[in-house]
Amino acid sequence: MATHSLLIFSLVIYATAFSINLSHADPRTDYVMRMCGKVHVQNVSNYFKYYSNITDYMQDEIYRNKFAFKDVGEPPDRLYVLAQCMDDLTNEECAMCFTQISTLIPSCFPSTGGRVYFDGCFIRAENYSFYREVLGPEDTKRCSGIVNKRQEFSVAVDEVLSQMLLKAPSFRGFASMHETSNGISAYGMASCWKILDRDLCSNCLSEAVASALSCIPSTEARVLNAGCFLRYSDTSFANDSNGGDYSEG
Known part of the structure; x- marks a missing residue:
């Protein structure tokens, strides 16, 4: 864990050296959901050790690429981990x-293993290679309790979701x-894990759009x-x- 702390300290020093004001960064660390598996590993102490080694390695990879995956150990307790940030975050925010x-x-x-979702990043760990999984039994949605029943809002959301489904797999x-409909705006973001190819990304987002529309x-x-x-x-x-321009409408 000392190595992990040293890497975090190095990131702060690196950011400061280039006059990056981290106090104004928005890494979107709002917690969304955590899902844990129901099966237990055989040697949990090894699992903790593997996880520490993997996240130490990932700290640099995440900073450079905003995406990382790695696996360590021996079956059946081999640990596979994948983490990714949304592309609109800077490297420092990520x-x-x-x-x-x-x-x-x-x-x-x-x-x-399990999955954790923040609004700005995602991480998953399992004892098997899940890297190309698109859908799973634990997939879910969260709809807010606040509603807007105006037709213009529904139209704007539908357009945002349709455009993201078309754009994201190729971008x-x-x-x-x-998107705006008669002065009513809707905003959207879609992100596939970078290990997925275009077709798998499209399949995942097709299901996601259908779920979102039901909200x-x-x-x-x-x-x-x-x-x-x-x-x-x-x-x-x-x-x-x-500096990227991802928006339309």
Whole structure:
């Protein structure tokens, strides 16, 4: 764990050296959901050790690429971990999000693994290679209790979701959109895990869009699938800190 702490300290020093104001960063570390498995590992102490080794390795990878995966150990307790940030986060914001989210998976142990979703990043751990999974039995959605029954809002959400489904599979698995219908706005974000190819990403987001549509007229919804994350809202939530222009409408 000393190595882990040293890497975190190094990231802060690196950011400061380039005059990056981390106090104004928005890594979107809002907790969305955690799901833990129901089967237990045989040697939980090894699992904790494997996880520490993997997250130490991932800290640098996440900072550079905003995505990382690695597996360590011997079956049946070999540990596979994948983590990713939303593409609109900067590298510094992503590192901050990963530092926080990576502390939550060990609370699933001695289960064989689990998933944790933040609004800005995702992490999953299992004792098998899940990297190309698109859908799973634990996939779910979260619809807000606040609703907007105006037809214009439904139209704007439908357009946002349709455009993201078209764009994301061809754009590194990521899209952030904005649509307006008669002055009523809807905002959306879709992200596939980068290990998935275009077809698998499209399959995951097709299911996610169908789930999100069933949330209307809720003003906000999140879909948490094995291979992708999708969100819509009546308020803007995406960052523009990486200089990319992901929005349309």
